[in-house]
Amino acid sequence: QVQLQESGPGPVKPSETLSLTCTVSGASITNSYWTWIRQPPGQGLEWIGYAYYSVSTNYNPSLKSRVTISIDTSKHQFSLRLTSVTAADTAVYYCARLIRGIERRFDLWGQGTLVTVSS
Amino acid sequence: DVQMTQSPSSVSASVGDRVTITCRASQGISTWLAWYQQKPGKAPKILIYGASNLQSGVPSRFSGSGSGTDFTLTISSLQPEDFATYYCQQGNSFPYTFGQGTKLQI
Numbered sequence: 001q002v003q004l005q006e007s008g009p010g011p012v013k014p015s016e017t018l019s020l021t022c023t024v025s026g027a028s029i030t031n032s033y034w035t036w037i038r039q040p041p042g043q044g045l046e047w048i049g050y051a052y053y054s055v056s057t058n059y060n061p062s063l064k065s066r067v068t069i070s071i072d073t074s075k076h077q078f079s080l081r082l083t084s085v086t087a088a089d090t091a092v093y094y095c096a097r098l099i100r101g102i103e104r105r106f107d108l109w110g111q112g113t114l115v116t117v118s119s
Numbered sequence: 120d121v122q123m124t125q126s127p128s129s130v131s132a133s134v135g136d137r138v139t140i141t142c143r144a145s146q147g148i149s150t151w152l153a154w155y156q157q158k159p160g161k162a163p164k165i166l167i168y169g170a171s172n173l174q175s176g177v178p179s180r181f182s183g184s185g186s187g188t189d190f191t192l193t194i195s196s197l198q199p200e201d202f203a204t205y206y207c208q209q210g211n212s213f214p215y216t217f218g219q220g221t222k223l224q225i
Contacts, residue, residue: 045163045206045217060214061120094162103169104210105153109162 002026004095004110011116012089018082018115022095027108029053029071033098034078035106036069038091046091050098051078085117121145121209125218132223136197140221142190142207151211154183154192157220158203166205167192197223 008020022034035050049059051069059067068081082089093115097108122145132138142152150170155163165174167183170190180195194201202225207218 044219045208047215047217058213062214096162099168103172104151105165105168105174106155106163106208107165107174109164112162 002097002108004097004108006093006095006110006113008093008113008115011118012085013119014086014117015084018080018085018089018117020080020093020095020113020115021077022079022110023075023077025076027097029073029076029078033100034069034071035096035098036080037094037096037106039094039112040088040091048080048082048093087117089115090117091115120214121148121212121216123207123209123216123218125205125207125221127221128219129222129224131225132197133225134197134199138194138197138223140192140205140207140223142185142192142218144188144190144209144211147187148209148211150186151209152183152185152190153208153210154181155206155208156201156203157206163206168210194223 003025005023012018030053033050033052036048039045049069051057066083071078092112094112095110096106099107124143126141152170154167157163166177171183182193204220204222206220
């Protein structure tokens with residue numbers, strides 16, 4: 001059974017860097033597109049970006065200057081790094097698997113982790 | 120970016136009702152459209168992809184249709200566990216974008 005689990009250090013102060021990790025179990029991390037999606041409290045979903053086996057990345061232009069998604073195959077993890085955060089970055093952050101090709105969809109999701117940006 | 124607009128934003132219904140939710144894309148997206156269900160405090164769950172393909176394990180009372188810019192999600196006979204928020208998502212071009220959600224209430 002494939003499972004995704006987000007983890008992170010907790011609250012972040014404005015202007016600092018948000019770092020989250022997603023641990024993948026039950027699936028190969030080397031042949032899938034791993035993505036981050038966020039949801040501000042009471043609002044809708046925003047796709048942040050994806051990484052594919054250190055071969056390619058693709059980021060939402062609205063966040064591109066501040067975002068890095070990377071994969072650590074040895075730890076079976078992928079990570080999100082978002083710099084210079086503000087209160088607007090407060091959200092539940094989900095890691096998810098993106099299926100590309102003709103059956104494209106986000107088919108597996110982590111449970112989500114709330115990140116609060118506050119001084 | 121492709122804008123996804125759902126209607127209605129919220130709908131009230133009863134167990135056994137048939138409910139239809141609409142999603143409109145700001146430009147043609149062929150059938151690159153997925154639907155998700157989200158319950159409070161939980162991650163979204165994929166229901167439909169490719170506009171009309173039912174994800175494995177999803178009850179057959181859920182169905183999707185449409186192509187181009189106009190899409191619908193239909194629940195044929197509402198069950199108590201179906202009361203949730205539903206999101207459409209386009210997969211035609213990056214950045215992938217979601218609709219604002221439709222809250223289905225009792």
